[in-house]
Amino acid sequence: MIAIRPRRSALYMPGSNARALEKAKTLSADVVILDLEDAVAPDLKAEARDAVCAAVKTGGYGGRELVIRINGLNTTWGEADLEAAASAGPDAILLPKVSSPDDVLAAGQRLHALGAPEMMRVWAMIETPLAILQAKEIAAVAQDATSRLACFVMGTNDLAKDTRARLKQGRVAMMPWLMTALAAARAYGIDILDGVYNELSDEAGFHAECLQGRDCGFDGKTLIHPNQIAVANEVFAPSRDEIEKARDIAALFDLPENAGKGAISHNGRMVERLHAEMAKHTLALAEAIENRS
Numbered sequence: 001m002i003a004i005r006p007r008r009s010a011l012y013m014p015g016s017n018a019r020a021l022e023k024a025k026t027l028s029a030d031v032v033i034l035d036l037e038d039a040v041a042p043d044l045k046a047e048a049r050d051a052v053c054a055a056v057k058t059g060g061y062g063g064r065e066l067v068i069r070i071n072g073l074n075t076t077w078g079e080a081d082l083e084a085a086a087s088a089g090p091d092a093i094l095l096p097k098v099s100s101p102d103d104v105l106a107a108g109q110r111l112h113a114l115g116a117p118e119m120m121r122v123w124a125m126i127e128t129p130l131a132i133l134q135a136k137e138i139a140a141v142a143q144d145a146t147s148r149l150a151c152f153v154m155g156t157n158d159l160a161k162d163t164r165a166r167l168k169q170g171r172v173a174m175m176p177w178l179m180t181a182l183a184a185a186r187a188y189g190i191d192i193l194d195g196v197y198n199e200l201s202d203e204a205g206f207h208a209e210c211l212q213g214r215d216c217g218f219d220g221k222t223l224i225h226p227n228q229i230a231v232a233n234e235v236f237a238p239s240r241d242e243i244e245k246a247r248d249i250a251a252l253f254d255l256p257e258n259a260g261k262g263a264i265s266h267n268g269r270m271v272e273r274l275h276a277e278m279a280k281h282t283l284a285l286a287e288a289i290e291n292r293s
Contacts, residue, residue: 004281004288005065006030007151008220008236009229010193012069014039015048021055024064029229030220030292031065031193036081037072037096045077053088063292067123069094073107082107086116094123094153099130101141108147122148127155129162132177135184142188152185153222154178156195167198169205171212182217194218200225210235237289238282246279246286 010031013020016039024032034055040048056066068090070081085093095107107122124138125131131138135152142149156167156174165173178194185192194213197206206228213221214235221232238246252264253276263272 004284006220006237006285006289006292007065007191007193008289009223009232010067010153010220011223011226011229012039012196015052015068016040016044018051021051023226025060025062027064027226027229028233029064029223029226030233031067032061033067033069033094033222034090035069036077037069045071046080049077049081049084053084056085056088056090065092066090067092067094069096069125072097073103073110082110083114086111086114086120089117089120091119092121092123092150094125096125096155097128097158098124098126098138099128100134101137104138104141104147104149105144108141108144108149111148112146120148121150123151123153124149125155125158126152126181127158127162129159132159132180135181136187139184139188139190142190150190152181152190152192154181154193154195157198159195169208171209175216179216186217191219192217194221196222196224197228198224200227203231207231207235238286242282243286246282249275249279250283252276 007030009029010033011027011029012033012035013024015034015036021034034052036045036048036052052068056068068085070085070093071077073079073082082093093107093111095103098104104122104124111120126135139152141147159165159174159177160167167174182192197209199205210221210232220236223229223232249266249271252258252266252271253273258264263270
């Protein structure tokens with residue numbers, strides 16, 4: 001099984017805020033997304049780029065996964081962002097407004113030309129109607145190693161803006177698009193993170209949306225405030241009960257007498273090998289979270 005990296009909580013931090021860049025070193029988020037795009041005013045773009053890249057080079061973020069969200073490559077700042085980020089060496093580059101496979105391939109090829117480490121991944125924001133319509137084709141480029149594609153990130157606010165759908169409790173209008181992107185990501189073996197929750201004062205609503213995202217199959221949730229980290233970390237982690245059940249199921253198929261069986265009766269329930277694979281994933285995620293802590 002491929003090593004799992006926990007991505008329960010992915011916190012956006014504005015690249016133009018020096019205090020935020022420093023504070024991120026103390027937070028329990030699995031992923032820190034240092035943002036050069038939406039969170040930074042046009043006249044601060046160059047300054048934010050320098051600050052973010054200096055912060056990444058300096059380090060001090062521990063086991064947190066560091067991602068730089070650049071401006072689109074079709075903008076005034078995009079190419080300079082990509083060059084600077086490639087040199088800084090984050091774990092991944094997050095591309096905004098991805099709408100076609102070519103967007104991802106171009107970024108991956110450019111990173112190679114810039115001499116970026118092979119371990120540096122590309123993440124893609126899925127936040128336009130075209131991205132939803134081409135989710136399968138975009139995810140499929142993960143099969144091409146030059147793309148470096150490792151993760152989808154849902155941009156639900158931009159999707160709502162472009163489609164005029166209303167973001168209400170339960171996200172009824174958004175669910176078909178979320179699940180389309182999730183199916184595409186899973187089909188080609190990449191992770192996917194749910195969109196942000198905007199109402200900071202609505203703790204119950206945020207918790208409910210985290211549960212919804214987890215039950216849909218998302219690996220974690222993108223966040224806009226540190227106060228959201230603890231809930232996301234809890235919801236997107238396996239519970240003690242889930243871990244114990246996973247251990248039992250995995251152990252069943254490891255028994256010599258069950259080696260050739262495709263299904264086993266366990267506690268009044270039929271358990272198949274696919275459940276054993278799911279159990280092993282649960283255990284691997286729990287172990288990765290424990291090591292992350």
